[in-house]
Amino acid sequence: MINTNKWHSILKLLPGVILCLAVMFIGIYGAEFIGFVMIKAGLLSPESETPVSGIFVAIIIGIIIRNTINLSEGFSKGISFSVRYALRAGIILLGLRLSLVEALKLGAFGIPLIVACIAAGLFITLYLTHKMKQSNRLGTLIATGTGICGVTAIMATSPVIKAKEDEISYAVANITIFGLTGMMLYPFLANFLFADDPIKAGMFLGTAIHDTAQVTGAALIYDQFFQTEAVVDVATVTKLTRNLFIIAIIPLVSYLFFKNKRGKNKETAGEENQLPKWYSFIPLFVIGFLLLSLLRTIGDVTLENTDAAFGLFGQDTWTGIYSNASSFGTTYLLGMAMAGVGLSTNFAAFKGIGIKPFYIGFTAAVSVGIVSIVLISLFGHFVTI
Numbered sequence: 001m002i003n004t005n006k007w008h009s010i011l012k013l014l015p016g017v018i019l020c021l022a023v024m025f026i027g028i029y030g031a032e033f034i035g036f037v038m039i040k041a042g043l044l045s046p047e048s049e050t051p052v053s054g055i056f057v058a059i060i061i062g063i064i065i066r067n068t069i070n071l072s073e074g075f076s077k078g079i080s081f082s083v084r085y086a087l088r089a090g091i092i093l094l095g096l097r098l099s100l101v102e103a104l105k106l107g108a109f110g111i112p113l114i115v116a117c118i119a120a121g122l123f124i125t126l127y128l129t130h131k132m133k134q135s136n137r138l139g140t141l142i143a144t145g146t147g148i149c150g151v152t153a154i155m156a157t158s159p160v161i162k163a164k165e166d167e168i169s170y171a172v173a174n175i176t177i178f179g180l181t182g183m184m185l186y187p188f189l190a191n192f193l194f195a196d197d198p199i200k201a202g203m204f205l206g207t208a209i210h211d212t213a214q215v216t217g218a219a220l221i222y223d224q225f226f227q228t229e230a231v232v233d234v235a236t237v238t239k240l241t242r243n244l245f246i247i248a249i250i251p252l253v254s255y256l257f258f259k260n261k262r263g264k265n266k267e268t269a270g271e272e273n274q275l276p277k278w279y280s281f282i283p284l285f286v287i288g289f290l291l292l293s294l295l296r297t298i299g300d301v302t303l304e305n306t307d308a309a310f311g312l313f314g315q316d317t318w319t320g321i322y323s324n325a326s327s328f329g330t331t332y333l334l335g336m337a338m339a340g341v342g343l344s345t346n347f348a349a350f351k352g353i354g355i356k357p358f359y360i361g362f363t364a365a366v367s368v369g370i371v372s373i374v375l376i377s378l379f380g381h382f383v384t385i
Helices: 004-040 054-068 073-097 100-104 107-131 136-149 151-157 165-194 198-208 212-226 230-244 246-264 284-306 315-343 349-353 356-382
Strands: none
Touching: 004 054, 004 073, 004 315, 054 151, 054 165, 054 315, 073 151, 073 284, 073 315, 100 230, 100 284, 107 136, 107 198, 107 230, 107 246, 107 356, 136 151, 136 165, 136 230, 136 246, 136 356, 151 165, 151 246, 151 284, 151 315, 165 198, 165 212, 165 315, 165 349, 165 356, 198 212, 198 230, 198 356, 212 230, 230 246, 246 284, 284 315
């Protein structure tokens, strides 16, 4: 017998879910169009993918719809569902993109360099947020976006610290603007500083630019102008290794957020001033992310040793499995979730946030670049791939 109440609940979700899907597809094709225009303008090589995230475009479109059309309450449940559940499922599937085997290629010196750059992005951003008396939630989102992997890190951190939609949108805009700026400028800076060493140049691009798509775009620009294909491989490996630290950084910044929040409410007694249990800083979707990353790693190792992942799948089949699943998560599920974020964001809220967080994001982005240059100049010659 069909439970009519459940069907009624599902039907209530449909308008908002369908709207999020529509905005997500418009965002994907909008980003592709921007990439096409950049190629035609000679800013990217013909084989380049768009450096603009479809997620970012979906957020912008969602914000425009939210602030120009009076959406009825009938959309709210489906939009909330998309933000909550599509987000978590997408981050879990993202784990299939990242293999520990790739991280090991950087060796004993490459990984510490990446950790130092991540630490610089995190702590400089959090310090400036405190000094400029800005929202701790927004500062934490900008910190993770700057330190780890741009938009993805922001989305992964937001549910843990219970960030508001306008804070998520602001942080994504912040990271996207400075990431795109770095993508256009840093290939030429990398060549000026490290023209004789593609490993150093690739590591600089992989540690100093925020988002994975932007790192790839910068590396392709470098290759287009300076004919150094090795930079693309090094930058990609460096960025994927950096992305892996999302497993540790989300619990860390969440702990720092709640600890700081507790410190500001010293006068509050009782349960309200207690730190959450340690395991609450490790959300289930991060555990799922880790498990799928381990699954990808085991598959890669068994493929290398036996020519069949898990003794079952050949090279092409295994590549198709993890690439299609991770692409579905990052492109469609996360795109759907961020469309929901945009559709939930009141543009007027940005006025209340002000311009200071952009100063914080700019300072953090420049600081990470400087730290990256210094460390790679000193220790980059020890790294081999």
